[in-house]
Amino acid sequence: MQGSQQSAAPSAVYPPSDRTVPTRAAERASYDRESVHAILDEGYVCHLGFVRDGAPVVLPTLYGRIGERLYVHGSTGSRPLRMADGAEPGLAVCLTVTHVDGLVLARSAFHHSINYRSVVVHGIAHQVTDPEEKRTALDALVDHVVPGRSRDSRPANKKELAATAVLRLDLAEVSAKARTGGVNDEPEDLSLPHWAGVLPVRRQYGAPLADPDLAPGIELPDYLPEGPR
Amino acid sequence: MQGSQQSAAPSAVYPPSDRTVPTRAAERASYDRESVHAILDEGYVCHLGFVRDGAPVVLPTLYGRIGERLYVHGSTGSRPLRMADGAEPGLAVCLTVTHVDGLVLARSAFHHSINYRSVVVHGIAHQVTDPEEKRTALDALVDHVVPGRSRDSRPANKKELAATAVLRLDLAEVSAKARTGGVNDEPEDLSLPHWAGVLPVRRQYGAPLADPDLAPGIELPDYLPEGPR
Incomplete structure (x- = not known):
């Protein structure tokens, strides 16, 4: 129904919650949907936290995004995926993605910092049981790492699908947090004889290393860079 | 006492525990002390997990290492640091450090992977109350990001120290995990018409951006690169 809550465009922001409002540096937090999506889409490795026997566990894993849903995958035997088995009650998780953009060197040790952008997602993760959603999610995971790649690879067969949990x-319940800009030293420290500034950091790709057993005539696809970028 | 357990060199490996033996890909796990230290020393941002109201929280934060101790810091008002206030009982944490080394593009979607090295540390974190240990830890945090930097900056004063919790x-209880090498496709997939190989990934530093208010005559210190590296 046009105008109903179901079909309406999503709000431009995620509603803040007790868990997503930071106790400090609140001015660095944002709930803007576009900013959150942009940070998520620039990465492909997240750190997934869950609770096992009352203690926290944090594991790095790949993720993909389709609209307002994130997907992670793993062997059906892996711990978090076994723990989220079945539709109810799901697994309480915290999924965090962080990009480091620069090292901030202040004149004072105290004001050293990092320029970064991060997204923290709280929620209950559920195993995907619908085969079609599972296939779409796995494509999204591959395309999140290399856009366009899922169409240029053999899709998972039945056995592989059965061995993979999503x-x-x-x-x-989502927030983004970012620090940008330069050094914030105390005014009385500006004359100190220490260099201060920002050392930019970024992710760089090297030249692709082709598998020695490539089929004859296979060339580097357009979606991969030829050299460092 | 020479030869006592106190003064003996630490064992070359961390003893595996139920939590540090993975349920899958166990051949990628290692408990080797040197490997763990090397992975930790190459990074400076970790993902720190803890449990709040029964749910996991994962936050990116800086860390430093002195021997067999890791340190993280934050405002005395930040959640994990408040939760670990007081010597007992401490805060159960999982601290994870991950380096991405390459994207592994297989002919099959299923065998796509990432070359990475990670360290996962389980344990109880305690607030550092000894002033000398706190100072040393803060120096280690700064030097972990830029080796040699702590000597070339103004140390924290009393007020700053009081505002910082460590x-x-x-x-x-530590393990390292790594995937290295090339593509592991199924033999029957080798003739498929898809490019396969590894796209190397690394962290790159750009040219330093000096603060506009540098004191006269301050030059770029030797411990920073002049251009991209």
Whole structure:
């Protein structure tokens, strides 16, 4: 129904919650949907936290995004995926993505910092049981790492699909946090004889290393860079 | 006492525990102390997990290492640091450091992977109360990001020290995990018409951006690169 809550465009921001409002540096937090998506789409490795026997566990893993849903995958035997088995009650998770953009060197040790952008997602992850959603999610995971790649690879067969579990996490309780800009030293420290400034950091790709057993005539696809970028 | 357990060199490996033996890809796990230290020393941002109201929280933060101790810091008002206030019982944490070394593009979607090295540390974090240990830890945090930097900056004053809390986490229940090498496709997939190989990934530093208010005559210190590296 036009105009109903179901079909309306999503709000431009995620509603803040007790968990997503930081206790400090609140001015660095944002709930803007576009900013959150942009940070998520620039990365492909997240750190997934869950609780096992009362203690926290944080594991790096790949993720993909389709609209307001994040997907992670793993062997059906892996711990978080076994723990989220079945539709209910799901697994409480915290999924965090961080990009480091620069090292901030202040004149004072105290004001040293990092320029970064991060997204923290809280929620309950559920195993994807619908085969079609599972296939789409796996394509999204591959395309998140290399856009366009899923169409240029053999799709998972039945056995591979059965061995792979996929978790879905809705983007609902979400915040982004970023530090940008230069050095924030105390005014009385500006004359100190220490260099201060920002050392930019970025991710760089090297020249692709082709598998020695490539089929004859296979060339580097357009979606990969030829050299460092 | 020479030869006593106190003064003996630490064992070359961390003893595996139920939490540090993975349920899958166990051949990628290592408990080797030198490997763990090397992975930790190459990074400076970790993902720190803890449990709040029964749910996991994962936050990016800087860390430093002195021997078999890791340190993280934050405002005395930040959540994990408040939660670890007081010597007992401490805060159960999982501290994870991950380096991405390459994207592994297989002919099959299923065998796509990432070359990476990671360290996962489980334990109880305690607030550092000894002023000398706190100072040393803060120096280690700064030097972990830029080796040699702590000597070339103004040390924290009393007020700054009071505003900063430091957590210590002993390296005891620790594992490293790594994937290296090329594509592992199924033999029957080798003739498929898809490019396969590895796209190397690394962290790159750009040219330093000096603060506009540098004191006269301050030059770029030797411990910083002049251009991209």
